[in-house]
Amino acid sequence: MAAVEDCPRNYREATESKDKDKWIKAINVEFEAHARNGTWIKVPRREGIKTIRTKWVFAKKRNERGEIIRWKARLVALGFLQHFGVDFFETYAAVANMSSIRIFLSVCCTAGFVMEQLDVDTAYLNADLEEDVYIEIPEGLNEDSKCVLKLKKALYGLKQAGNAWFKTIQRLLVETGFKPCGGDTCVFVKRVRNEFIYICLYVDDMVVAARTSELVDDVKRAIASRFRIKELGYVRHLLGMEIAYDQKARTMTVTQTQYIKTIVDRFNQQGARNVTNPCDQSLKLSKADAPQTVDEKEEMSKKPYRSLIGCIQYVAQCTRPDVTYAVTHLSRFMENPGKKHWAAAIKILRYLKATSEKGINYSNLGELHTPVAFCDADWGTNLDDRRSVSGMVMMMNGGPVVYKSKYQATVALSSTEAEYLALSMCAQEVAWVRGLLNDLGINLEKPTQVWEDNQGAIALAHNQGYHARTKHVDIRHHYIRESINNKIIKLDYHAY
Structure with a gap:
């Protein structure tokens, strides 16, 4: 979520501001978390030790009504001072794709699942650090200047911190019986007899969903046995989105x-x-x-x-x-x-x-869990290089779950070519959605309907013969033909 709060920029501003009591309390809470988790040990400063500095980052956490519910202070390492191969190696950390989150919400809503949200307190500090990393004594901590701190846990800001945390939480969930989805490793599935339990993970925020509260409680207990968690109740405010979910009616509205x-x-x-x-x-x-x-x-x-x-x-x-x-x-x-x-x-x-109250609506009306895609292109509208724009939206359970608007990598020589390239992008998204739904236990037996408004592009997709006017189209864009032949999609004309 883009930062829009007016918060102190450093330790001094926080401790001298009109809200200094709140910020100082937040700083002390952060130090207590470090002590509880054993984030570091004090060691003598000696020749050859390379240290990195830290800084304080301050934020106000709000609820769905915009009210401040928490004053947060985070001690963050200046990771840009690290050196690859010395104090870090792997840096990739998975986060849930926004389309995955919408699919997750759509499926859980129309299934009438209980959806509860929880937050892992100081998540990164639960992850062990494999490399030797040293930091200077942070502001606010009274320690001997002749000492430095050797990190034992993945302090925020370290290049490998996100990677270390994801491995830690993924390991726990797998041990608990969950499997990460192939389409998104931040969406987890567990089957208990004939019931499914889902988890959608976004760094330290997660939504646990199942048909009954008892199944959700079992998962919360398993996570709480290893980590300190905050139970946030039924999902209402997720990543800056307000979620109005009527479990009985199986409807949901997602706004910002x-x-x-x-x-x-x-x-x-x-x-x-x-x-x-x-x-x-x-x-x-x-x-x-x-x-x-x-x-x-x-x-x-x-x-x-x-x-x-x-x-x-x-x-x-x-x-x-x-x-x-x-x-x-x-x-x-x-x-x-x-x-x-x-x-x-x-x-x-x-x-x-x-239009601030507008958003996305999901319901159990119509054919459930059956995505339908619409595809279009805006030919040559980039005045600087004449590239076209591919656009697509995929609807499921009454609302959009995937939508994209993306400039094409090459210049299309005709509107048919532009639409054909857009179709290729759309077909890839359809295949991904079908795979993710299959991971969630939803098997689509019929091809996914794709609607397109260019007859030439449709003919090109259906006819695999030689076409002199489109012989230059990169072979990868012919993925649309394979998708039709494999009955992944069903392509038809629709006038927009």
Whole structure:
């Protein structure tokens, strides 16, 4: 979630601010966690020891109503001072894909599952550190300056910390009988007799879902036996998303109303005029709209364009497919944005402000767990290099579970070619979704319906003969044909 809070930037600001009592308490809580977990041991400073510094990071954790529920202080190692092959090796750490999270919520909602959320307290500090890493005495800790601290646990900020934690929590879940899904290793499945239990993991936040509270409680007890956890109750607020789940009716609405309000306030758009669409179709933007004069460059240097795009992009990725195309377009100008780019980004924010209560809805109406995909392309709209945009959305259980807007890697020479490349991307997403659903115990016997509005692209996908006009299309894009032959997808025409 993009950071939008006004919090202290360092230890001094925190301990001298008007909220210093709250921040000092949070700092002490953090030190207590380190002592409890045995994060470090004190050793004499000696020649040859390479140390890295630390810093304090402060944050306010809020609930779905925007109320502060926790003042957080984190001691973070400056990992950029580490050296590969000396004090770190592996760095990759898996996190749940946002599409996986939506599929997880959609499946659990329409199954009427109990969904409870929990948080592992100071998660990284539960992971053992294999390498020798030393840190300087952090601010706020009264220790002899002739000593340094040797880390025993994966302190936040270390390059390998996320990797160490994921291995630790994955090991526990596997020991408990869970299996990671092939489509997303942060989604776990366990079968108990004829019942399924699911876990969706995002770093230290997790949602446990099953048909009964007893099954969920069993999982919570297993995790609590190894880690200190916070039980957050029924899932209501996840990664900045508000989740309104009616278990009895088997319906769910996922929004980001509070997050949108926060970024509207941050970028001073509280009293701005609302707009009814996220972008003006007649507006053609390019890199030629970058600042040209010294005055324009100075003016734009004061505009937090990257921060604004990052914030609205997070909304697009989570709950708002309707702004995905517009955000994708504006993300091209991060390096050197101009006035027109800024105005277009502000328009998206004003649109989100006017529609902040809109989101994604899931229900058990219609055919359950049966994805249907819609595919399209915007041919040659990139004025700088004439690349086209592939777009797709996959609906399941009444709402979108996967949606993408992505510039194509090559220049399409016709609208048919652009649509064909978009179909290839769509087919790959369909295969992934079907695989993930299969991991969750949902076997799709029929091909997934894909709708496309270009007859030429459909004919090209169905006909494997030689086509002189499309002989240059990279072979990897013909994956769509294989998907049709293997009955993974069923491709038909639909006018949009």
